[in-house]
Amino acid sequence: MTRKRRRLAILLLCGLGLGSATALTLAAFRDNLVFFLSPSDLAAKPPPADRAFRLGGLVEAGSVERATGADGRPTARFRVTDGAHAISVVYAGILPDLFREGQGVVTLGRLGPDGVFHASEVLARHDETYMPPEVADALKRAGHWDPSQGAAPPAGGWNTLSPRPGG
Amino acid sequence: MIPELGHFALALACVLALAQGAVPLLGAQRRDPRLIALGPPLAAGQLVAVAAAFAALLWSFAVNDTTVLGVVQNSHSAKPLLYKLTGTWGNHEGSMVLWVLILALCGGAVAGFGRDLPGALQARVLAVLGLVGVGFLLFILATSNPFARVWPPPADGQGLNPVLQDPGLALHPPLLYLGYVGYAVTFAFAVAALIEGRVDAAWGRWVRPWALAAWAFLTLGIALGSWWAYYELGWGGYWFWDPVENASLLPWLAGTALLHSAIVVEKREALKVWTVLLALLAFALSLLGTFLVRSGVLNSVHAFASDPTRGVFILALLALYVGGAFALFAWRAPAMAPTGVFAPLSREGALVLNNLFLCSICAVVLVGTLYPMFADLVLGVKISVGPPFFNAATLPLAAPLILAMPLGALLPWKRARLWPVLQRLWWAALAAAAALLLALALAGERVWPALGFAAAVWLVAGAAADLADRIALFRRPAAAWARARGLPRAAWGGALAHAGLGVTCAGIAGMGLATDALVALKPGESARLAGYEWRLEGVRDAAGPNWTARRATVTVARDGAAVAVLEPERRFFPVGRETTTEAAIHTNGLRDLYVVLGEERDGAAVLRLHHNPLAPWIWLGAAVMALGGGLSLSDRRVRVAAPAPKGAPAPA
Known part of the structure; x- marks a missing residue:
C-alpha cells in the first residue's frame, strides 16, 4: 500500500469516526435534551405530552399533601409556583431532606394529560438559604423580584404575591 | 508566623519556577551545558519550597489556627485530626496548593529519575513544567491565597460539612490530581519534542511510563469518586454523568488513547504526530477539568460572571498553555515525517481504531458537558443534558471498541491476517455467546444487561486467550510455565487491564438488573x-x-x-x-x-x-485496571535506560 493510499484510508477512517460521533450526538440531543421550564413558561407554551423536562419554582406554602399510594409507596402532592402561575406536582418517592414549603425546588418529570406534573426526581439538596439559579431566574422573569431592589422577598409569601404591572 | 512562612515559600516557589522555566530552555537553545545543568537543582528547589508551603498549611489546619481564613471557613476544632488534615485540600485554595505540590513532585521526579535522558530534552521538559508551575503559583498568589488572615480571630471554625468527612473523599482529590498533573509531564515531553522537532522510539519509551502512571492514578481516582457517590449520597447509583464527573472522565479517555498510541511510537516509530497531539489534548482536558471544577462555572454561569477573577485567570492559563502548545504544534508538526509503515489490518491499525473510538467518545462527552453552559450563555436557554443523552451517544461507540479489544491485542505488528486471530479467540467468542444466552434466560430477556455480561466475558476470556497464546499454553504446555515467567510484565499488565475493564463491564451489567x-x-x-x-x-x-x-x-x-x-x-x-x-x-x-x-x-x-x-465489581474492575497499569510500569524495560536515538547526534 502506498503512502498516499494509506493516508487516504486514515483520513477516511477519521472522517467516518468523527461523522458517526456527530450523528450520534445530534440524534441523542434531539431525543434527550432536557429543558428547564417555569410554571409561567408552561402556561404560555406547554411542551409535547411525552417530553421530559425540568420544572422549577417555589413550593407553594400550605400545598404539600403526603399520602401512601395504593401500592404502599409514599406519595407527595404539592404545587410549584413562580408567583405568576402555579402547577400541581405529584411525586412518589422519598422527598429530599431539605424539601420545605416556601423553598426553591427543581423537579424532573413529564406533564400528564390531566395537567398534573408527574415528577420522577425532586432536587432540593442544598442548604436552607440556597436558591437554585434556574429558580431565581424564573422568579425574576415572572416579575416578582428585581435583583437591583435587593434580596428576594421571603419565600413563604410567594404564592400570595400578584405580578407587578409590566413586570 | 508559620502561615507567613508558608506564604513566603509559595512566592519563593513561584520565582524558582520562573527560573526553572527560563534558564534550562535558554541553555538547551544555546547548547550551553552549564545552563542545562541548572534545571534539576531548580526543580528540586521548587519542590522543597512548595512542600514547605504545603506543610505550613497542614500545620495551620492541624492546630486549628483560626486566624487563617481558610481554616475558619473549612475547619472546626471538633473534627477528628485526620479530617482536619484532609480538610487542607477539601477547599479551593488548599486543593490548588496540592495541585502545585504534585506538579513540583513530577518535576522533581523528572529531575531525579531522568538522569539518562538526553540533557537538552530533560532541560526542555523541566522548563515546560516550570512554566506550568509559574502560572498556577501566580494563580494561587493572586486570587486564592490559602494563608489569608482574619482579625479578630473567631472562636472556632465554621466548616464541618458532614458529607466531606469521609475517608473516600479525603483520598479522592490527591489521586485525581496525580492523574491530572501526570499528564502535565507527557504534555511537557510533547512540547519539548515539538521544540526539538524530533520524536523517536526513545521519546516514546520515556513518555509511556508517565502516561501509564497518570492513567493508573486517574483510574483509581475516578473509581474512588464513583464509589463515594454510591455509598455516601444514598441514591443507589454509581455514575450520574454529572459535569464534575465528566471533567475527570475526559482526560481519562484522552489519556487511554495516549497510552496506546505511545506504544506504537515506541515499537514502530509510527503515529508520532498523532501521539504528540494526544499528549497535548490530555493535558488540555485536565486543565479544562480544573477550570470547570475550580471556577464555579458549573454551579451557575451567572455566578461565575458576577465574580469572574478566578475563572478568568484559569481560562487565561488554559488559553495560554493550550493555545501556545497548539500553535507550536501547527508550526513544527509537519517537520516530523512518519517513518513506520503498516497495513490497516495490523496491531498498529487496531491501535488507530482504538484511538479513533476513544477520541470520538471523548468528543461526545465533551459536547454533552459543555453544551448546557454554551446554550445558557449564548442562546439564553436553560437545558440540562442527563444520563439518557450520554448513554445513547456513547454506547454505540463503546460497543465496537470492546468488540475489537481482544482482537487488537492478538494482531501482530506491521501486517496481519484476521483468520489466525479468530482461531485463537473462538473459545472466548463461544463463552461470550454462552454468557449472552444464559443471561437472557436467567434475567428474563433484558437485552442490555445481557449484552453487558457478554462483553464482560468476551474481554476477560480475550485477555486470557492473549496470555495463553503468548505463553503457548496449548501448543507446548510443558514449556508454558517457563515462558510465563519470561513474559514481560508489560504483557501481563496489558492483559490484566483489559480483563479489569471486563470486570467493570460485568458490574455495570449487574447494576442494569438492580x-x-x-x-x-x-x-x-x-x-x-x-x-x-x-x-x-x-x-x-x-x-x-x-x-x-x-x-x-x-x-x-x-x-x-x-x-x-x-x-x-x-x-x-x-x-x-x-x-x-x-x-x-x-x-x-x-x-x-x-x-x-x-x-x-x-x-x-x-x-x-x-x-x-x-x-462492587464496578470498582473492583477499576482497581484491576490500575493494577495492570502498575504491573506494566514495573516492567524492566521501562526502568532500564532507553536506547540512544538512531542517527542522533551525541547528547548535548
Whole structure:
C-alpha cells in the first residue's frame, strides 16, 4: 500500500469516526435534551405530552399533601409556583431532606394529560438559604423580584404575591 | 508566623519556577551545558519550597489556627485530626496548593529519575513544567491565597460539612490530581519534542511510563469518586454523568488513547504526530477539568460572571498553555515525517481504531458537558443534558471498541491476517455467546444487561486467550510455565487491564438488573424485594461526636434464614444545620443489599430498599485496571535506560 493510499484510508477512517460521533450526538440531543421550564413558561407554551423536562419554582406554602399510594409507596402532592402561575406536582418517592414549603425546588418529570406534573426526581439538596439559579431566574422573569431592589422577598409569601404591572 | 512562612515559600516557589522555566530552555537553545545543568537543582528547589508551603498549611489546619481564613471557613476544632488534615485540600485554595505540590513532585521526579535522558530534552521538559508551575503559583498568589488572615480571630471554625468527612473523599482529590498533573509531564515531553522537532522510539519509551502512571492514578481516582457517590449520597447509583464527573472522565479517555498510541511510537516509530497531539489534548482536558471544577462555572454561569477573577485567570492559563502548545504544534508538526509503515489490518491499525473510538467518545462527552453552559450563555436557554443523552451517544461507540479489544491485542505488528486471530479467540467468542444466552434466560430477556455480561466475558476470556497464546499454553504446555515467567510484565499488565475493564463491564451489567422498592413500614412489618424479606425492627435515636441521628434496624432474611442486619441513619448536624442520610450496605461480593432511611410519619418509616447485583465489581474492575497499569510500569524495560536515538547526534 502506498503512502498516499494509506493516508487516504486514515483520513477516511477519521472522517467516518468523527461523522458517526456527530450523528450520534445530534440524534441523542434531539431525543434527550432536557429543558428547564417555569410554571409561567408552561402556561404560555406547554411542551409535547411525552417530553421530559425540568420544572422549577417555589413550593407553594400550605400545598404539600403526603399520602401512601395504593401500592404502599409514599406519595407527595404539592404545587410549584413562580408567583405568576402555579402547577400541581405529584411525586412518589422519598422527598429530599431539605424539601420545605416556601423553598426553591427543581423537579424532573413529564406533564400528564390531566395537567398534573408527574415528577420522577425532586432536587432540593442544598442548604436552607440556597436558591437554585434556574429558580431565581424564573422568579425574576415572572416579575416578582428585581435583583437591583435587593434580596428576594421571603419565600413563604410567594404564592400570595400578584405580578407587578409590566413586570 | 508559620502561615507567613508558608506564604513566603509559595512566592519563593513561584520565582524558582520562573527560573526553572527560563534558564534550562535558554541553555538547551544555546547548547550551553552549564545552563542545562541548572534545571534539576531548580526543580528540586521548587519542590522543597512548595512542600514547605504545603506543610505550613497542614500545620495551620492541624492546630486549628483560626486566624487563617481558610481554616475558619473549612475547619472546626471538633473534627477528628485526620479530617482536619484532609480538610487542607477539601477547599479551593488548599486543593490548588496540592495541585502545585504534585506538579513540583513530577518535576522533581523528572529531575531525579531522568538522569539518562538526553540533557537538552530533560532541560526542555523541566522548563515546560516550570512554566506550568509559574502560572498556577501566580494563580494561587493572586486570587486564592490559602494563608489569608482574619482579625479578630473567631472562636472556632465554621466548616464541618458532614458529607466531606469521609475517608473516600479525603483520598479522592490527591489521586485525581496525580492523574491530572501526570499528564502535565507527557504534555511537557510533547512540547519539548515539538521544540526539538524530533520524536523517536526513545521519546516514546520515556513518555509511556508517565502516561501509564497518570492513567493508573486517574483510574483509581475516578473509581474512588464513583464509589463515594454510591455509598455516601444514598441514591443507589454509581455514575450520574454529572459535569464534575465528566471533567475527570475526559482526560481519562484522552489519556487511554495516549497510552496506546505511545506504544506504537515506541515499537514502530509510527503515529508520532498523532501521539504528540494526544499528549497535548490530555493535558488540555485536565486543565479544562480544573477550570470547570475550580471556577464555579458549573454551579451557575451567572455566578461565575458576577465574580469572574478566578475563572478568568484559569481560562487565561488554559488559553495560554493550550493555545501556545497548539500553535507550536501547527508550526513544527509537519517537520516530523512518519517513518513506520503498516497495513490497516495490523496491531498498529487496531491501535488507530482504538484511538479513533476513544477520541470520538471523548468528543461526545465533551459536547454533552459543555453544551448546557454554551446554550445558557449564548442562546439564553436553560437545558440540562442527563444520563439518557450520554448513554445513547456513547454506547454505540463503546460497543465496537470492546468488540475489537481482544482482537487488537492478538494482531501482530506491521501486517496481519484476521483468520489466525479468530482461531485463537473462538473459545472466548463461544463463552461470550454462552454468557449472552444464559443471561437472557436467567434475567428474563433484558437485552442490555445481557449484552453487558457478554462483553464482560468476551474481554476477560480475550485477555486470557492473549496470555495463553503468548505463553503457548496449548501448543507446548510443558514449556508454558517457563515462558510465563519470561513474559514481560508489560504483557501481563496489558492483559490484566483489559480483563479489569471486563470486570467493570460485568458490574455495570449487574447494576442494569438492580431492583429497588420504596416502602413505608411500621416496626415489625416487612416487605419483599428480590427474594429477600426486609423487616423493620424499629427506629431509635442515636448520637455521635457532632451529630444526632435516627437509626433504623432492618433485618434481611432469605428463606427464613437471617442474612444481614442493616442500620441506615438520618443524621442531623447542629453546627451546619444539615441533615444527611447514611445508607446501610451489606455486600457479599456478588450483590449489595442497600437501605436508605427516609422520613418518618404516622409511626411508619419510609425506607428505600435496593438489591444491586455485582455492584462492587464496578470498582473492583477499576482497581484491576490500575493494577495492570502498575504491573506494566514495573516492567524492566521501562526502568532500564532507553536506547540512544538512531542517527542522533551525541547528547548535548
